[in-house]
Amino acid sequence: MKVSPEFRKQLEGYSLTTAEILYRMPDHPSxxxxxxxxxxxxFPEFPTLKKFLDFWTRTLDGPLFKVTVGHCKLIRPAELKAIGAEFRLQ
Known part of the structure; x- marks a missing residue:
């Protein structure tokens, strides 16, 4: 069984981050x-989000107004325990 890249990231300390980005419309700045x-x-450096926001400011026309960040650790390495059994439900 293969482990998904997202699950690997969670084991490395990454966790789900959501950002609401408010920006001004290029044609209608109001x-x-x-x-x-x-x-x-x-968390708390948010290198992936910062990279995306840098891309936004360099490439897109809509200037940023406000960024609200929500963050939640879904899996922490200390919460995982190896077990010696496998259960199958049919």
Whole structure:
């Protein structure tokens, strides 16, 4: 059985991060648009989110207004225990 890349990231300390990004519309600067971004990232540095926001400011026309970040550790290495049994449900 293969382990998913997302599960490996969680074991390495990454956890699910969600950011709501409010940005100004390029054609109508008085209007705000919302964009939701979600990926696995490391708390509290958030290198993946920072990389995405750097890309946004360099490449896209809509200037950032506000970024709200939500973060939750789903799996911590200390919570995993190896067991010597396998159970199958049919």
């Amino acid at each position: 209007l705000l648009q919302s964009y939701v971004w979600q990926d696995y990232d490391i």
